[in-house]
Amino acid sequence: MALQLGDTAPDFTAETTEGTIHFHEWIGNGWAVLFSHPKDFTPVCTTELGEVARLKPEFEKRNCKVIGLSVDPLEDHKGWAGDIEETQGHALNFPLIADPDRKVSELYGMIHPKADNTLTVRSVFIIGPDKKVKLTITYPASTGRNFEEILRVIDSLQLTAEHSVATPVNWHAGEDVIIVPTMSDEDAKKKFPGGWKTLKPYLRLVKQPK
Numbered sequence: 001m002a003l004q005l006g007d008t009a010p011d012f013t014a015e016t017t018e019g020t021i022h023f024h025e026w027i028g029n030g031w032a033v034l035f036s037h038p039k040d041f042t043p044v045c046t047t048e049l050g051e052v053a054r055l056k057p058e059f060e061k062r063n064c065k066v067i068g069l070s071v072d073p074l075e076d077h078k079g080w081a082g083d084i085e086e087t088q089g090h091a092l093n094f095p096l097i098a099d100p101d102r103k104v105s106e107l108y109g110m111i112h113p114k115a116d117n118t119l120t121v122r123s124v125f126i127i128g129p130d131k132k133v134k135l136t137i138t139y140p141a142s143t144g145r146n147f148e149e150i151l152r153v154i155d156s157l158q159l160t161a162e163h164s165v166a167t168p169v170n171w172h173a174g175e176d177v178i179i180v181p182t183m184s185d186e187d188a189k190k191k192f193p194g195g196w197k198t199l200k201p202y203l204r205l206v207k208q209p210k
């Protein structure tokens, strides 16, 4: 069965462009994004990996590591890295897993045979410090992802892990959030002494907690 939210992210040992990693140990006490791309030396993937390299400081600010994966061998990952830097202006600054035997791809359900029997699709897993899966998304090979959206989700996950709030449509860090409907007004008064705006009894907006 496909990995679901709340499942423990499977642990594994793999070869990467930064050496052998033991996944859970590599994650440590922070957050992680594990994402697959279909193939080295392909156009959309080249743009995606350059973008993740550009955004690496943003992931770091959120105490989140990033790691990529495809079924290509390590030598291909290393050979391709130069093209990413040359064409995207950002050198690969995070590890890429070489998974030619599909061990990790299969553990995480990254190969969707009806889309392509041999290559990984564009999967993303956000994994929390508890090693549980917090988000899964899957894009087809033909559509490059928006990694700013992944950062936005991490902001929401980290906020909602700490406070009894949820984040509304298109929310970005700093904007008003929603008091979870399971919290009574009485409890909300204690949690949010500055008050909130009630649009409906179930839709209460409050300033984002610090």
Ligand code: BEZ
Residues within 6 Å of the ligand: 038, 039, 042, 043, 044, 045, 046, 141, 142
């Ligand atoms: C790409 O990255 O451009 C790509 C890779 C595999 C299939 C289709 C597109």
